Amino acid sequence: MASLVDQVYRSFVISKFFSRGWGSPEQLKRLFDFRKNIANRDTCMKLVDPNHRIIIDKVQLDESGECKLIDGHFRSDHLPGLLPPCAEDAYFQLVVPADGWKSGDHHFWRRRNLIARPLLKDHGISSLILENPFYGVRKPPEQFRSSLLNVSDIFVMGGSLILEGIAILNWCEREGFGPNVMHGISMGGHMASLAAVTYNKPVCLVPCLSWSTASGVFTQGVMSGAIDWKSLETQFFSNSFFKDELYKIVWSNSDEAYLAGKEFVSQFDPKSSNSDNQAFSSLTMGQSARDQEKNLFYTLTKFLKERGLLKILPDLSTMTTSRTSEVMTETTTVSGREHKIIDFSSMITGNSKAKVQKEAIQFMRGVMDEFTHLKNFSKPVDPSLIIVIAARDDAYVPRDGYQPLDHIWPGCHVRFLDGGHVSAYVLHQKLFKQTIAESVARYREKYNTDGTLKAGSVKSVNFPSETDKKVIEVLGFQNAKSVNDSSQRM
The missing domain is CATH 3.40.50.1820 (Alpha/Beta hydrolase fold, catalytic domain)
Structure with missing residues (x-):
């Protein structure tokens, strides 16, 4: 608390x-x-x-x-x-x-x-x-x-x-x-x-x-209320450099997420006999596909949260299955591997003000991690x-x-x-x-x-x-x- x-x-x-x-x-x-x-x-x-x-x-x-x-x-x-x-x-x-x-x-x-x-x-x-x-x-x-x-x-x-x-x-x-x-x-x-x-x-x-x-300090902690977000939002959208260049640089540095994904898949491989996999399997037996998907989502978010990676994902609760493919719009190469660039603007529903705020906060989170993590x-x-x-x-x-x-x-x-x-x-x-x-x-x-x-x-x-x-x-x-x-x- x-x-x-x-x-x-x-x-x-x-x-x-x-x-x-x-x-x-x-x-x-x-x-x-x-x-x-x-x-x-x-x-x-x-x-x-x-x-x-x-x-x-x-x-x-x-x-x-x-x-x-x-x-x-x-x-x-x-x-x-x-x-x-x-x-x-x-x-x-x-x-x-x-x-x-x-x-x-x-x-x-x-x-x-x-x-x-x-x-x-x-x-x-x-x-x-x-x-x-x-x-x-x-x-x-x-x-x-x-x-x-x-x-x-x-x-x-x-x-x-x-x-x-x-x-x-x-x-x-x-x-x-x-x-x-x-x-x-x-x-x-x-x-x-x-x-x-x-x-x-x-x-x-x-x-x-x-x-x-320091990313959480300026985007989630009480200090986030002391930031002049209006000035940041104005500059972010008025200068293409931030959206077209820096934004992609910040969010393409996703080697850690890539490795975490490999670890997750290996942990929950159906062929695996480890205790984690057995516990997960027991939860999904007899459940509908929808319930299994919910359990997988819960397990995945818990896995990412424990590794400090949850914050780099979009807010999946605002997305429908039909829109999932829309946010993965471009690719780039990092360390010889392809990575998707998340277009956060396509995830925003509601008025344009909410979209502006969302993107500025996501950019702040990414640039703070780049320099201070x-x-x-x-x-x-x-x-x-x-x-x-x-x-x-x-x-x-x-x-x-x-x-x-x-x-x-x-x-x-x-x-x-x-x-x-x-x-x-x-x-x-x-x-x-x-x-x-x-x-x-x-x-x-x-x-x-x-x-x-x-x-x-x-x-x-x-x-x-x-x-x-x-x-x-x-x-x-x-x-x-x-x-x-x-x-x-x-």
Whole structure:
């Protein structure tokens, strides 16, 4: 059940996202090509100089005298012409012990006080807080608060943070910091995930209140009500580029659906003797063809839902058998196989407004999956170092019908909190910090400081469960560091 707190909280925010539309066709074309480069770890790592220059601007004690605050910046120049000029300098703040290192949330105050200081005081973990592109001092002057102007801004932000994360992790290694933990909350959790999986060494990851893709956030979650759909619909139908080019590119990337179809057929082959097939057969015996078709439809949708693929299908409940062939209108070739392109416009009944809304939402879903779905990026070097925290009743980040993270990253750990997105953020900061400390302990149990496996270590390490957290809390982890990519709410 979606959290009522999330829905009420969102209703207080009246600003609209994406008021300028999808972004220019030229930008989106560049971003599609760029996404292919950063999706592969080897090519992505080559985009960042291992010795990318990091500049320290100021070193000072905080007001308590217990922490040293180190402000720095570096150039984020990997997306010229896409990243706004005001965002091309990336700013960060490093929070370390007072006698240490000698060399949503705009700015650093909230993350410093809610996460960084307690981590340092309770666990001896230093924090590096990175300012997101499009936030704080990196926010375009015409942007109102955190309401991004273009859909493409999300993709520019994600691509920039991936490369900025690599630059920071390389610098931390040069400066002797480690183990390193990538951490973020909500959108920051997803951005931290993107940065962590593209790094070529074992790195801890603690994404909180995020999931495998951002598509549901903007099409189903409460955030979908904060989007300027009118502007998106107008641009989508007024520029043939979106319907004639991008639409087909997005929806032809269906290798996953193709493989799932093969798996479904093999599971329910009449010649098979497996238990699933037997159970299915027992349901269909003695039934009419109509009832058997209903059961097959139910079984197929359940199968696809479990694999996070249900959202790519048309709304079959609005279709009749005679219209089924109408929606499969064209073919394309992906990886040497033919795939049908779904013409969603033929499925729409009723007035033209409903058709426009349907197609814009489907396009949003597809383009968000293309750029943000974690299955489109490299697998993490060591998934056992990942601890995911999600809220059971999250109304901001839907999970139902989307691929679970432990399916994409086998071996990672997924934990659930009772409650919704907002209540989890407000009430469980301590748990987030404990989990960061636990991830560091997992790393130290398994790896040496240089990232090599300890003698006798294997890929998976049995580690204390949730009930053993008290053991974690009393440990001190000097010179460990968490990298807070961002803790902006979605």
